[in-house]
């Protein structure tokens with residue numbers, strides 16, 4: 001097997017990986033970006049709706065337009081598409097990849113992991129009934145419609161009101177599919193408010209809050225599903241069960257960080273993504289990570305910003321300018337559903353990205369029992385809250401030995 005030598009290896013050519021590769025390359029590091037798909041862009045490629053890039057480019061772009069901007073920033077970066085990264089050695093930044101260029105060993109000084117996230121399937125809901133054709137994860141349906149020009153069915157129901165579910169409800173409606181509604185188990189929608197308005201309200205698509213799918217029907221092809229309201233504990237109320245005829249069920253019930261190939265790197269127990277410090281550095285010091293492989297992010301601008309930071313840090317590590325630093329674990333207190341990073345490097349600036357566990361009109365985000373606090377208005381679990389910490393604040397939290405984050409109604 002031939003060995004290819006670089007300073008920084010970036011795995012995954014979505015927004016996070018492209019931004020990481022552009023920054024590492026910009027730092028003068030010999031950088032290789034490896035993407036298993038046939039083109040760069042990751043999930044952006046199939047997101048043909050606008051809503052990307054308002055922060056990074058101060059323009060509202062579609063997903064492919066945003067991806068094209070990042071591709072244009074890759075001057076000087078070596079890019080391999082159609083090449084899948086199989087594994088990285090636990091002891092050193094040496095990796096094996098296979099694909100259209102054959103089997104290759106890559107010897108690097110630092111690695112940036114940016115492999116995104118995958119969708120949770122229907123199995124995650126434990127719904128009884130058969131598994132006929134016509135049940136799709138929403139991202140796959142999006143790919144079929146937007147890239148391959150294929151319709152998944154004629155009469156559809158969407159389960160899960162996260163952004164992917166909302167966007168696909170509108171997409172199917174615009175393609176002439178009869179969309180019976182979007183079913184959401186929680187009493188509030190899972191996606192951004194702007195998407196609820198622009199994807200459902202504007203097209204008269206019903207949003208069924210506090211509802212779930214309790215049974216799937218059909219032999220060969222889906223014939224319909226049984227829906228029921230749920231009580232405050234999330235348990236279905238049998239007296240409310242009703243059959244809805246549909247030949248298509250889109251499942252959009254969350255994303256799971258993709259972290260295959262590096263089993264030795266610790267995961268964050270709350271997100272399932274890679275555990276990283278505020279430098280985006282994993283426990284193995286030559287490994288950095290950014291984007292949805294840490295936790296599913298709501299905005300691509302944040303993902304690209306994290307990618308750029310991880311790429312710069314990896315290039316500095318490769319130049320031996322970044323030695324490992326002790327980090328203080330960040331605890332997840334009440335009111336916090338997801339949190340990135342997992343630990344803070346004292347005396348360095350850091351940004352915490354968190355999701356609240358429920359909507360709140362006004363909240364107090366407290367870190368370290370109030371050593372640091374911020375008031376946040378209009379908290380929604382779908383929207384990540386960014387809390388920027390100064391070097392003095394990370395130092396104070398480290399001295400107190402307490403960096404637990406809480407979201408408290410205010």
Ligand SMILES: Cc1cc2nc3c(=O)[nH]c(=O)nc-3n(C[C@H](O)[C@H](O)[C@H](O)COP(=O)(O)OP(=O)(O)OC[C@H]3O[C@@H](n4cnc5c(N)ncnc54)[C@H](O)[C@@H]3O)c2cc1C
Pocket residue numbers: 011012013014015016017034035036037041042043044047050051052053083084085086114115116117139142163164167258261290291292293296297298299300301303
């Ligand atoms: C349907 C949908 C709508 C969205 N709408 C918006 C919006 O309107 N506005 C907005 O700002 N954000 C939006 N987002 C969020 C944003 O687009 C994503 O968070 C972001 O693009 C994720 O980037 P990523 O690089 O982390 O992951 P991905 O885009 O998933 O990229 C990961 C890449 O890694 C590759 N890969 C994985 N494993 C390997 C391997 N072993 N070897 C080589 N390559 C590998 C994959 O093929 C993929 O290309 C949306 C997301 C979705 C899914």
